[in-house]
Amino acid sequence: MNYLETERACRRGDTTAEAIHQRLVATRLMTGLSQKELAANAGIKYTTFRSQEQSGAPSVQLMSYFLSAFSVDFNFILGGDPARLPADVLQEILKHLG
Template identity: 40%
Template structure:
């Protein structure tokens, strides 16, 4: 995939709630975990985490969890920046985002 195609897929620079929601869901999918598992790891009720995904408004605790446990940082979640991600993490997110766009 070209750099331009990746920018489009990751919605690079798009800070709308819809784009953030899509990236947050892709982050979860790329880990192979369910919402309730992420919620437990973050220390919030499942409904709270579900709301963060659907509103495109991840908490700092959720962002910190994705970074510390999975190498998915705030720059990806909020801005779609993929260049700083480890190649294996970027590949998993690319797969999740591609599946979500179909």
Template identity: 65%
Template sequence: MDYIEEERLARAGEVTPEAIHHRLVAVRKMTCMTSKELAASAGIKYTTYISQEKAGAPSVKLMTYYLKAFMVDYNFILGGDAGRLPGDVRQAILGHLA
């Protein structure tokens, strides 16, 4: 997969709630955890997690969890900048965006 295809899949530069939702779902799938497991691991209520993912509006707490636990940078979640992700993480997430 080339750089242009990666940017297209990640919706690079798109900061709409829909684009952020799209990336949040891919990150969750990359973790191989259910929504309930992920919420518990991140220390937030399941209903809060679901509403943040659906609205494309993650909290700082959720994004910090993704950064510390999975090395998923805020810049990817909010703006689709996959270039800041470690190679294995980038490929795993992009696989869920394809």
């Protein structure tokens, strides 16, 4: 996948709730954790996590968890910018982006 294809898959610059939702789901799937496991690891309630993922409105706490545990940068989650993602993380996330 070339640079432009990667940016399209990540929906770079798309800050809609739907785009953020897709990136959150892809990031969670990349981790291999269920929603319940990820919520517990992030220190938030399962229902809160599920709501944030579905609505495309992640909390700072959730984004901080993704950054510290998986090196997934805020700029990727909120704006689709893949530039700060480690190559292996980006490749795994791309597998889950439609």
